[in-house]
Amino acid sequence: MKLSKLGRIAAVAAVATIALTSCASNEGGTAPDSSSSASSLSGELVGIGASSQGSAQEAWIAGFQKANPEVTVNYDPQGSGAGRESFISGASAFAGSDSALSDDELAGTFAGCATDSKAIDIPVYISPIAVIFNVEGVDELNLDSATLAKIFKGDITTWNDPAIVALNPDAKLPAGNITAVHRSDDSGTTKNFADYLNKTAPDVWTEKPADPFPYNTGEGAQGTTGVVDAVKNGSGTIGYADASRAGDLGVAKIKVGEEFVGYTADAAAAVVAESPAVEGRADNDIAIALDRKTTDPTHYPLVLVSYAIACDSYEDADQSALVKAYLGYITSEEGQKVAADSAGSAPLSSDLTEKVTSAIDSIK
Template sequence: MNFSRLGRAAVVAAIAAVALSSCAANEGGTSAPTESDAPSLSGTINAAGASSQGSAQEAWIASFQTANPDVTINYDPSGSGAGRETFIAGGSDFAGSDSFLSDEELAGEFGSCAPDTKAIDLPVYISPIAVIFNIDGVDELNLDATTLAKIFKGDITTWNDPAIAALNSGVTLPAANITAVHRSDDSGTTKNFADYLFQNAPDVWDQKPADPFPYQTGEGAQGTSGVVDAVTNGTNTIGYADASKAGDLGVANIKVGDEFVGFTPEAAAAVVAESPLVEGRDANDLAIQINRTTTDPTHYPLVLVSYAIVCQEYADAAQGELVKSYVGYMASEEGQAVAAEQAGSAPLNADLSAKVAAAIETIK
């Protein structure tokens, strides 16, 4: 597989023309094509974006390239903001992003898309966000949204603060300074984390959710791997990351209703299933407005939906067909199962899966 970081010069260069062996176009939303049931595919896809998708992209690429040995796929996990910028500039064929396109971005032009056409947001990856920690002598940690917001805003600075102690009866918390690690790059994971805090603790988290971390507090780290490394290698640290990267770190339980709950893919998927689409978008744009204020303890509201941002119509029709085939595999039942196995993500529910498949079918 090819999962290397593309240089800045490379990602802003024009994508090489792709020759496709034809017959019929591949069906979007289906399994990876095989030699026996699909036309042969060839060419190169360059993409960039969300580091949260990293493990899933590794698995998707390996599977798709095995079925299609003449296809090369490069995915640069540069972060959601960088991925959208690269795609908008025409330096990649699609973007992975934990944030859907903003109204301002949609009002602009897209370098890889046909003139006077736009890009669309397709949900392909649903995953819990884990609140990871590395605290001396602490294996279990409960946090509610208000306390979590105060920690990352810098209002709570020591682990034995009364607010934290009140949520963790019987736990000996150290009288040590908190190092709260956030993403230093523009990150859709940050936007989702901030959205959870903004919806549940607006009196504390008073900045509207956005890709940049909003406060001059704590310690910044580049990408998901940077946050995980900083929490792992630091002392009395806390951070947030896609759950697939939590590893052996401690993971806090968050308060939902009257209970403290840990993440599961099923609990994350339940929140997404009950959240509406963003209003006022193109019919094929499936951006989701996540409702994070649930009090149902079978739900885990600290969740991200990560998108494949693609052209509705590509300037290079052959390249569009290649992207359509790969993104269709990502969103297919097989692709979602591969991601669930390798990254611990939550497969798209039947209703959302059908909507994504129908939208992929319209890609030109």
């Protein structure tokens, strides 16, 4: 079965699909120009994956609409794990994922890709992860990584625990129980959160970072929206979510070096800019090994890089053209500005943009 047919089945079945008729005037890595001649592109493009990209994808699809009226883009924010599984099975033309493909995944086969070709990871979205909380009478909260790890592991269970009090001597912390809300689905946001805790508090967070939340503690919620709603509607709650969804909830500062730091897009981008590439990947596979251990207080190490995962060569040439056009738009200067305006994300740096554009151009 052709990928485009599988994509149509996935699009019809998806309940949470973001669907807009979309457009772009180019098939490479350049932003669409609404003043250019009519696009020759047509067809349907299906993406499934990270809910962290949800707000950005809505804005990207709306922007892409201006130049390709004969193209329909559907993005279903089921979560990073579901996105990668769908892409591997050929049910989507690209995946959104807050973690790059693992070595084991790369060693497998991809149903929508041409024979003997592989998938590649393309950074499209950089965002801080916010530690959100809802505690009556508490407007500000400082946490170091060891205390944060103990809260989510279940070792610290009340808000007036001495470890939290020591970090917040001026706060009126209640004696009530802590409800730590984590993702119940396989989530790249969870993997990034766990990676931060494992790297900075390894004596506490001993489990290897992975998409599933590793401990049988707290309360699980589906997707970014589920975590935010559970924290907002609960009492004495704390959770983690893409910063674009923090809304009016309290957001904790985390300890970086000797200071407590709140998230900003610039502070998140600074970590990415100084982090190395994952070793052993192809030149067009841009996976980043984030530096979680920075002590520079101008940096915010609880950050995620969210990827678009695509084939380096597609079985269906029409799908290849659509993927190249869409990824070219969302990683362009215009596309990154759209995401920053709608989701508060950090635009790709000029150096990273150059690598990303080359990777997208290599897709066949």
